[in-house]
Amino acid sequence: MVQSITSTRKDQIKEVAQNMFRERGYAATSMRDLAAAIGIEPASLYSHISSKESLLKEICFSIAKEFFEAIAPIQANDSDPLTKLESAIIAHVKVITNNVDAAAVFLHDWRHLSGPDLTKFKRMRHEYESFFREIIADGVKQGVFRDAGDKFMVLTLFSALNWIYDWYNPTGNLNVEEIAVKLGEIIINGFKNNTSS
Amino acid sequence: MVQSITSTRKDQIKEVAQNMFRERGYAATSMRDLAAAIGIEPASLYSHISSKESLLKEICFSIAKEFFEAIAPIQANDSDPLTKLESAIIAHVKVITNNVDAAAVFLHDWRHLSGPDLTKFKRMRHEYESFFREIIADGVKQGVFRDAGDKFMVLTLFSALNWIYDWYNPTGNLNVEEIAVKLGEIIINGFKNNTSS
DNA sequence: CCTACCGATCGGTAGG
């Protein structure tokens, strides 16, 4: 019913959809649920979007863009693997905590994309992960990180980072910066090669 | 069509359901999909189960039971927090990797439980997490773990562990034991208080 | 375990 001043109706649909998709899942959210939450008739949604899946597509790809933009400055920069990984972790965590709903949809409901969108999504995700994998591989090569296998380490890294949306509470007593830094510390400490220290 | 010798039709339904729920999600899996995969008519499913949700319930609670059984011997034992956490992590990871499908359903689709089952599920999960939280709190108190806040640490711990179902491949080149131990090492190393070393 | 079927709900369209 109430529409914020800066957002169009389409943005509002996207926001409400993100929230409902996160809470109930894409498949379990009907267009009727969505319309009711916004306060319009179900059929009216189609004046702004072309299909339920197109809505999912937009959510997934716009948050993907945020992830890439967040790591771009780090990619450009040529610091050591440790500093680089630390910045990348913080950047990644910030994107998630600043967009919990969209991040949850991105991390789960992408499965419901189909055809070329699904293919494109997987390609992007792989590219994104490669950035982290390379930093880790460099760190291992330079002896700063223990060698647990870079593939395994990336998986562990994203495992630790990607579950945040499940428990992060924007109104809780930990702020984004604190979470990002603390989480980064724990993981990096876990990766560090301290057999030699 | 083909029914394994040791399992009843009901077990078979449960197994196929676990797999389909994991792959497509509970809401996106229809009883018709399930019946087709088994090779019987949709209506015939109801000779063995009472409803779609009861199937979800059985999956969620039987894996919950496995989690509790896995940590029971560790609970009984009174070793130091470090050893205890290590064993608990390994036990937890083993349950997940030995039951990837059920674990995925347990970790995600429990949301679709309702009424008293949902309440009971949440209570059990909280109890399970408390076991880990206490070990961590002890470790922090004794100075073996850094103090990042035990609530935050448990969240980080489960974040790192619970995503495994998403990438673990039973036919891959890492076996369960290796994954469990390596993952445990990384996390515990991350928790360790090495400012004093 | 099957045939036959139910009411409810789904995503989406036509036409204004």
Place this chain on the structure above:
DNA sequence: CCTACCGATCGGTAGG
């Protein structure tokens, strides 16, 4: 953005 509506599919039951 709404009214009116479509064909398809849903979980599940009756009765054998």
